[in-house]
């Protein structure tokens with residue numbers, strides 16, 4: 001049986017590990033899908049390219065408030081789609097080609113297939129060409145990611161539906177789209193398709209969209225969403241059916257009884273589950289938790305010595321920057337077994353690239369209250385800063401939560417233009433222990449730039465000693 005020093009399963013963030021420093025290692029890389037994984041092919045990158053095109057398409061709908069009358073003439077969907085995948089697909093193909101054939105990878109064997117453990121540190125790969133390969137290794141990296149959850153709604157399989165994996169490749173724009181779910185994917189694709197002229201309905205089980213955000217942010221987002229889309233909260237999808245004219249009937253149960261909706265396409269966006277089940281982890285003794293996430297320690301090592309895991313297959317933060325961070329930790333620990341480093345999950349930020357945009361780091365007010373953590377909140381509206389006036393923004397705000405005594409920031413939540421960019425200094429301050437009082441006062445803030453919303457939120461904190 002072939003034996004490797006290292007086997008990496010999954011070419012999302014896992015693919016970033018093997019470089020020239022592994023030149024003396026005999027390495028195998030296993031990939032069942034498209035090289036490059038979720039973020040590149042069906043996740044962060046194409047979605048944000050669609051979001052930018054959507055922002056451009058949505059501009060005329062808001063321009064008259066500046067005294068500028070614009071008109072959207074057309075959205076050439078296939079051109080939008082093909083420009084985006086015309087950039088992405090060659091990158092994925094190039095990554096695969098590089099690993100398969102470039103002399104840099106003379107020590108690397110790529111298996112295009114699905115890996116599963118068939119013994120202790122023994123992997124069997126069902127290759128796409130129908131063959132099977134069996135090999136062992138000293139060390140493994142489990143970087144198999146996650147996949148969309150498909151809820152058990154009767155009729156779903158028969159009717160046909162989309163997930164984030166397929167919706168971006170639609171042959172044409174539908175007239176009507178229903179989105180089941182109310183999280184990141186729902187919020188981003190609702191903006192994309194509504195901006196392109198599609199009638200979007202969001203079917204949400206709870207009262208609020210993005211309900212894991214700080215409550216005021218989720219409430220504000222839901223209010224704004226109701227003005228743009230048909231938002232049906234407290235609606236449970238109970239059945240879907242294909243009608244004779246080809247459209248799809250969605251049946252929902254609401255507090256007022258049965259509700260119905262007719263659409264042309266359906267997007268299911270109710271979360272993602274780890275791909276750990278594909279790996280038959282019992283065979284090698286790797287444990288998973290109650291949510292099927294691979295259990296790891298602070299070094300990203302699983303319950304088996306020499307088997308590491310990273311990214312969506314192990315973390316509750318299903319985010320690319322987390323997968324990348326963990327990949328760097330795993331890489332270091334593989335190369336430096338006697339000087340391993342721990343991963344840092346203290347302040348994991350996230351952003352929702354919808355309209356408006358949202359960004360968040362640290363505790364929400366609700367979490368601080370639940371945990372009995374004392375805090376003060378400083379809030380500033382975009383409407384009260386100069387750039388907010390320029391944009392005529394009426395709905396955005398930044399909220400900073402800090403320890404009243406030490407001024408250490410414990411959370412920040414922003415909804416409004418450029419939120420994912422505006423929040424970055426707070427992530428830095430939290431990571432390096434800079435207190436809110438010093439952060440607000442001991443540096444220049446460019447006037448009249450958007451981060452003034454953050455500067456003022458910090459200045460509005462009632463810290464002791466008095467600021």
Ligand SMILES: Cc1cc2nc3c(=O)[nH]c(=O)nc-3n(C[C@H](O)[C@H](O)[C@H](O)COP(=O)(O)OP(=O)(O)OC[C@H]3O[C@@H](n4cnc5c(N)ncnc54)[C@H](O)[C@@H]3O)c2cc1C
Pocket residue numbers: 009010011012013014030031032033034035036037038039040042043044045047048113114115116143144145146164185275278279310311312313317318319320321322323353
């Ligand atoms: C629509 C969408 C938008 C997103 N937008 C953002 C964003 O804006 N910002 C952000 O931070 N995150 C975003 N994410 C999340 C981000 O894409 C993921 O957190 C990240 O890609 C996870 O990386 P990973 O390396 O863990 O897994 P992946 O990139 O999913 O890689 C796992 C790879 O392993 C392969 N694989 C799985 N099992 C096996 C097996 N048994 N054998 C062989 N190969 C296997 C899979 O085919 C896959 O290619 C988004 C996700 C989605 C779905």
Ligand SMILES: NC(=O)c1ccc[n+]([C@@H]2O[C@H](COP(=O)([O-])OP(=O)(O)OC[C@H]3O[C@@H](n4cnc5c(N)ncnc54)[C@H](O)[C@@H]3O)[C@@H](O)[C@H]2O)c1
Pocket residue numbers: 151180181182183184185186188203204205210211237269270271272317318319350351352353
């Ligand atoms: N900008 C970003 O960083 C970004 C963008 C997209 C996706 N992602 C990642 O991908 C993950 C998956 O995104 P997502 O939007 O699918 O999941 P999500 O976890 O963000 O939201 C899923 C929502 O669906 C609801 N839900 C669950 N089961 C349901 C059901 N049966 N019927 C109706 N609603 C149901 C949940 O209550 C939740 O509100 C995210 O958690 C995020 O980590 C990140």
